[in-house]
Amino acid sequence: MMNFDISDKHAFMKAEALETLRLVIDPELHVNIVDLGLVYGIDINEAEKSIHVAMTLSSSYCPMGESILAAVKNCLEKHYPAYGADVELVWEPAWSYDSITDEGKRQLGLEK
Amino acid sequence: MKYKKHHYSVTLAHYLSAAILFLALAVMTAFSRDAFAGHYFQPRILAITHMAVLGWGTCMIFGACYQLIPVILETELYSTGLAWASWGTLLPGVISLVYAFWVFEPGICMQTGALLLLVSIILFTLNIYLTAAKTKKQTIQEDFIFTACLFLCFTALIGATLVFNFTMAFLPQGQLHYLRIHAHLGLAGWFLLMIIGVSSKLVPMFLVSSYKNDRLLQVSYYLIVAALIAFSTDSYFFGLNIKTWFIAAVGVAGIGCYLVYMGKCLRGRIKKHIDLPMKHGIFSFILLIAGTVCIPFIIYYYLRHGQLDIRFTFIYGIILIMGWITALILGQTFKTLPFIVWAKHYEHLAGKAKIPMPADLFKPGLLRVQMITFIVFCLSFVPGCAFGLALLTGIGCLALLITAIIYVTNVLIVVFHKTKTYDEL
Numbered sequence: 001m002m003n004f005d006i007s008d009k010h011a012f013m014k015a016e017a018l019e020t021l022r023l024v025i026d027p028e029l030h031v032n033i034v035d036l037g038l039v040y041g042i043d044i045n046e047a048e049k050s051i052h053v054a055m056t057l058s059s060s061y062c063p064m065g066e067s068i069l070a071a072v073k074n075c076l077e078k079h080y081p082a083y084g085a086d087v088e089l090v091w092e093p094a095w096s097y098d099s100i101t102d103e104g105k106r107q108l109g110l111e112k
Numbered sequence: 113m114k115y116k117k118h119h120y121s122v123t124l125a126h127y128l129s130a131a132i133l134f135l136a137l138a139v140m141t142a143f144s145r146d147a148f149a150g151h152y153f154q155p156r157i158l159a160i161t162h163m164a165v166l167g168w169g170t171c172m173i174f175g176a177c178y179q180l181i182p183v184i185l186e187t188e189l190y191s192t193g194l195a196w197a198s199w200g201t202l203l204p205g206v207i208s209l210v211y212a213f214w215v216f217e218p219g220i221c222m223q224t225g226a227l228l229l230l231v232s233i234i235l236f237t238l239n240i241y242l243t244a245a246k247t248k249k250q251t252i253q254e255d256f257i258f259t260a261c262l263f264l265c266f267t268a269l270i271g272a273t274l275v276f277n278f279t280m281a282f283l284p285q286g287q288l289h290y291l292r293i294h295a296h297l298g299l300a301g302w303f304l305l306m307i308i309g310v311s312s313k314l315v316p317m318f319l320v321s322s323y324k325n326d327r328l329l330q331v332s333y334y335l336i337v338a339a340l341i342a343f344s345t346d347s348y349f350f351g352l353n354i355k356t357w358f359i360a361a362v363g364v365a366g367i368g369c370y371l372v373y374m375g376k377c378l379r380g381r382i383k384k385h386i387d388l389p390m391k392h393g394i395f396s397f398i399l400l401i402a403g404t405v406c407i408p409f410i411i412y413y414y415l416r417h418g419q420l421d422i423r424f425t426f427i428y429g430i431i432l433i434m435g436w437i438t439a440l441i442l443g444q445t446f447k448t449l450p451f452i453v454w455a456k457h458y459e460h461l462a463g464k465a466k467i468p469m470p471a472d473l474f475k476p477g478l479l480r481v482q483m484i485t486f487i488v489f490c491l492s493f494v495p496g497c498a499f500g501l502a503l504l505t506g507i508g509c510l511a512l513l514i515t516a517i518i519y520v521t522n523v524l525i526v527v528f529h530k531t532k533t534y535d536e537l
Contacts, residue, residue, distance in 0.1 A: 024463050027454065027470050028318065029383055059317045063183045064451060067459045075463030097322060097382055109384040 010044040017042050017051060020079045024071045027064050031107045033072070037099025040090060044083075051076050051085045056095045065089075119178045120456055122195045124527060126175020127449055129203055130441075131523045133167030138516035140214070141434075142509040148497045149505075152426045153288060159213035161433065165298060166229065167206040169437045170264075173306060174198065174236055176448055177257075181243060184253050184313045190242035198235040205229035209275075218278030226272040233268045237261040252329045256309025259337060263301025270294040289351065293344045295429070300363065301340050303437055308332065308370050311393075311440075315374060318390065318447060319381035328373040335366030352414045360407050367404055371397060387471070388479045392443020395483075399435035399490065403428055427498050434512075435490055442486060442519060446474050449526050457531040465533040473526045482518040485511045 004011045021039055022032040033039055033055070041054040053072055057065045069087045076085035100108070140160050147156040174195075182189045189195070208225030212218065240261050244254050271294055277283045283290065312329050315321075339362040346355055374397065386394070406428035413421035450470040458467045493508025495501065 025469065027451070029320065030469060030471075058320055061183050061186055061313070062317065063179075064455070067455055067462055070459055071462030073463070074461075078464050100382070108382060110382065 010046070013044055014042045017044075017053075017076060017080070020075060021053075021072060024068065024075050026058070026068065029058075029108065031104050033068065035101045035104030035107065037101060037104065038068075038095065040093075049083050051080060051083050053085065053087045054090050055087060056090055058095055060091065119182075119189060119192060119195070120452065122192055122199060123175045123179050123452060125196075125199055126171055126178070127445065127523065128527065129199070130168055130172035130175065131445075131520045133163060133171060133206065134438075135516040135520050137163045137168055138509075138513045142513055145502065145505050145509055148426070148430075149500050149502075151422060152429060153291065155213055155216035159210045161429065162213060163206070163210045164433045164438070165303075166202070167210065169303065169433070169441065171199075171202060171206070172441050172445070173303075174202065176310070176444070177236075177240065177306075179448065179452055180310055180314065181240060181257065184257070184310065185244055185247045185251075186249065187243060187247040190239050190246065194235050194239040198232045198239065201228045201232035201235065205232055218275065222275050222278070223272075226268075226275040230265075230268045230272050233264050237265055252326050252333060253309045253313050255333055256305050256312070256329075259333075260302050260305035260309060263297050263305065263340070267294060267298040267302055270297065290348075292347055292352075296340065296343060299432055300336060303432075304336065304367070305333075307437075307440065308336075312370070312373065314447075315390075315393070316377045316381075318383075319377060319386075320383050321377040321380045322382065323373075323376045323380035325376075328369045328376075332366045332369035332373065335362050335369065339363030339366060352411060354415070356411050356415075357408075360411060364404055364407065367400065371401070388476060388483060389443040389445075389447040392439050392483060392486075395487070396436050396439035396443070399431055399439055403431040403436055406431065423498065427494060430494055430497055431490075434493070439486065439490075442482060442515070445519075445523065446479060446526075449523065450474055453526050453529055457529060461531075461533060467533055473529050474522050475525060478518050478522045478525075482515055482522070485515040485518065489515060 004015050008014070018034060018039065022034045024033045025031070026033060026036055026038075029036065036058065038057065039053065039055045043052040043054075044050075045052065053076070055069075055072065057068065059065075062068075069089060072087050073085045076083070100110070137160065140156075140163060144156040144160060147154060147160075151157075152161075178189055178192075178195050205225050205228030208221050209229060210225075212222030212225055240258060244258055247254070270290060273283070274287055274290055274294060277287065308329070316323065339359050342359045342362070343356070346353070346359060378394075406424050409424045410421050410428060413419075413424060450473040453473055454468075454470040461467050489508050489511035492504045492511060496504030496506075496508050
């Protein structure tokens with residue numbers, strides 16, 4: 001779960017970008033990447049007009065991994081045409097069951 | 113890692129060839145109903161068996177491997193050219209060999225077919241070996257996959273030797289003596305080890321399982337390989353004997369470890385809903401257990417010199433080849449092919465527009481009917497062959513034919529999918 005610092009002048013845009021990333025769906029699990037807990041952080045560089053996303057995948061050998069990363073970049077660049085987007089794939093902390101939000105668990109049928 | 117687009121054509125060529133040959137297999141089976149009431153060593157059964165294991169099973173596994181092995185071994189495939197060369201020799205090899213068995217002409221056509229298949233298999237093994245050589249990580253999956261390829265080479269070598277022995281008669285014992293080793297190297301050495309190697313990595317990934325312990329897989333690997341080597345050596349020199357009980361027990365224990373591993377992955381899964389392709393997979397594991405149950409009966413009746421060992425061997429082969437391997441492929445095709453096609457059509461659109469998901473590329477209704485007709489095939493064909501009931505065998509043949517038609521239709525729907533977007537995001 002990402003936290004936002006309200007004193008950060010980009011907090012609103014970061015929160016908005018995170019909401020936008022709910023449009024990116026994991027093709028196998030059919031749940032968006034935010035509720036799966038795959039997005040670890042969003043940074044905005046106003047000077048370079050870029051959005052940086054740090055995220056992980058549910059498996060290091062996920063064959064759809066590059067498709068998901070491309071979807072994140074496409075999604076942000078479409079919704080923020082004035083900005084470029086880059087996606088950094090990170091493996092620490094490792095993704096686990098606990099990373100999934102309550103809504104994600106509900107969609108996966110893990111919680112009623 | 114991802115589904116690589118430059119392997120797209122060669123993978124599709126394998127999938128399409130295998131699907132068409134599966135339809136041919138169903139037609140051949142329908143035209144050979146009476147042959148299933150007799151001995152397994154006869155022309156039509158040899159033709160059907162080789163169509164099933166080479167044209168259907170092996171061709172499909174080769175195609176899937178070109179996409180999945182780079183994912184599993186976390187490296188690029190060594191050569192697409194070698195993959196095309198392997199496909200180019202596999203297809204004429206299968207057709208020549210199966211035709212020669214069907215009309216039973218153990219001459220140049222059968223020999224050419226056997227040699228083409230041997231070349232195809234060596235090219236495939238070379239490609240996998242050179243791919244694995246590039247990876248730094250040594251995993252149990254790599255051991256399973258490469259050992260499976262080696263056993264496939266031995267199987268093809270023995271097969272080619274047996275083909276030449278039809279006309280040259282240079283082997284000291286009868287064909288059936290070597291056929292047992294040939295069949296088990298193929299079934300357990302190639303199919304079982306390859307399926308364990310690939311599924312032990314992919315099934316936990318598809319189910320997003322939290323179970324990660326490889327210990328059971330390592331034990332499974334050593335038990336199965338030890339049993340296979342012991343069985344091949346012992347039965348070469350002594351045929352089936354009292355020691356075969358012990359060897360079989362070791363092999364079955366290896367299969368048991370694998371099934372326990374899969375059970376743990378299933379229990380530890382995050383994705384609770386099991387989709388239709390995975391249900392096919394679970395059904396295939398039940399068939400693997402059913403096939404394994406036949407082994408003690410085969411050994412028991414063989415050692416007692418009863419006639420029933422031939423019937424049990426027949427049933428064993430049908431359950432494993434037409435049941436276990438077929439069920440797995442029928443399901444896993446729709447776990448791999450839609451993703452491969454999806455990556456080609458939609459990767460650049462993902463995140464930009466509302467697009468179909470990979471599971472939307474095939475018709476789930478057709479897949480549901482396919483599963484039902486395939487279960488009908490298993491439940492009618494196996495008892496029909498076991499008890500010589502022509503009506504049940506006939507129903508089984510019809511069910512297999514319908515299964516094949518539905519399967520090919522669904523594969524074609526996926527392959528010829530046209531890119532579409534529903535809406536702007």
